[in-house]
Amino acid sequence: MYVVIVYDVSVERVNKVKKFLRQHLHWVQNSVFEGEVTRAEFERIKATLQQLIDENEDSIVIYKLRSRPFREIIGVEKNPMGDII
Amino acid sequence: MYVVIVYDVSVERVNKVKKFLRQHLHWVQNSVFEGEVTRAEFERIKATLQQLIDENEDSIVIYKLRSRPFREIIGVEKNPMGDII
Numbered sequence: 677m678y679v680v681i682v683y684d685v686s687v688e689r690v691n692k693v694k695k696f697l698r699q700h701l702h703w704v705q706n707s708v709f710e711g712e713v714t715r716a717e718f719e720r721i722k723a724t725l726q727q728l729i730d731e732n733e734d735s736i737v738i739y740k741l742r743s744r745p746f747r748e749i750i751g752v753e754k755n756p757m758g759d760i761i
Numbered sequence: 762m763y764v765v766i767v768y769d770v771s772v773e774r775v776n777k778v779k780k781f782l783r784q785h786l787h788w789v790q791n792s793v794f795e796g797e798v799t800r801a802e803f804e805r806i807k808a809t810l811q812q813l814i815d816e817n818e819d820s821i822v823i824y825k826l827r828s829r830p831f832r833e834i835i836g837v838e839k840n841p842m843g844d845i846i
Contacts, residue, residue, distance in 0.1 A: 680824060682767055684791035684839070705822050706769035707792065722835065729836050736835040737790050739765060741826070750807065750821040751814050754769070 680710040680739040685729055692728050703755050764803060765795040765824040770814055777813050788840050
């Protein structure tokens with residue numbers, strides 16, 4: 677499955693979240709990562725994110741898609757993702 | 762079509778972007794909006810965003826999907842979107 681993850685995490689914890697997601701997904705923009713994952717990987721990512729954030733303060737939105745979606749960028753393309761094409 | 766829009770816009774311009782998107786889409790999280798739009802609406806939204814942002818500094822990612830995707834939230838559900846269900 678293909679996931680798009682957008683996080684809104686307090687500054688004290690954001691670097692840990694970013695570092696973790698970088699190991700598993702592709703960075704798209706400031707607080708957006710995406711990538712193809714297996715169901716098992718997805719469950720591990722979710723479990724780790726739950727440990728890394730404060731669930732009473734932070735918020736992470738995960739979109740679960742069947743395949744890589746069509747994406748358009750307006751303005752600066754902060755990470756052209758050339759690495760995965 | 763269903764769009765998910767994530768913006769990374771400088772503080773001087775972010776309120777205008779948020780206010781505009783709020784008129785057309787549903788707020789999901791800090792910098793994420795989504796909603797069903799026609800192709801014509803989508804083109805208008807894109808054109809207006811291009812005017813509102815500084816294309817050399819800001820970045821907006823638009824995912825174009827066929828239908829509303831499955832979405833999971835970890836942590837605080839900042840906007841349960843009860844208004845559109």
